[in-house]
Amino acid sequence: MAEDGQMNYKMLALIVVLVIIITGVASFTFFTYFSVSSDEENNENEITSVEDIRPTYNAGDYTVNISNNNQINFVRASIVFELENAELAEELDKRSSQIRDRVISTLRAQNEEILEEPGADTIKGIVQEKINELLISGEITNVWFTELVVQ
Structure with missing residues (x-):
């Protein structure tokens, strides 16, 4: 038991x-x-x-010769910025010459690996950082290439 x-x-x-x-x-x-x-x-x-789509700004088309590279002759890019606020578009219009200069010098300084990277995330980040250094009334939250040709 x-x-x-x-x-x-x-x-x-x-x-x-x-x-x-x-x-x-x-x-x-x-x-x-x-x-x-x-x-x-x-x-x-x-x-x-x-409602989640932020305002955008068409930064224009760029055709840039590449320096320090024998294989790539030029880059052609169309760039659109996503803006933090709509008021920033007015500042971007006023600074359009400065923005074009920064984008051109940034694209010219890149090497083949960065320009041919899938998704172009590195160059997008560099362009975003360089343009945000100029801005006072806000910042760019994203950079899109609507066209990117590397030859």
């Missing part, structure tokens, strides 16, 4: 451990599934929401 009592405690302990494990696995699966689904829904909303 003592063995039957001990067997009941072992069986009860085994059942409790199994219930805890099953509950843990079910909870982990539930939270993982719903947290991934809600993240995907939030990303879709961010992308498709028109």
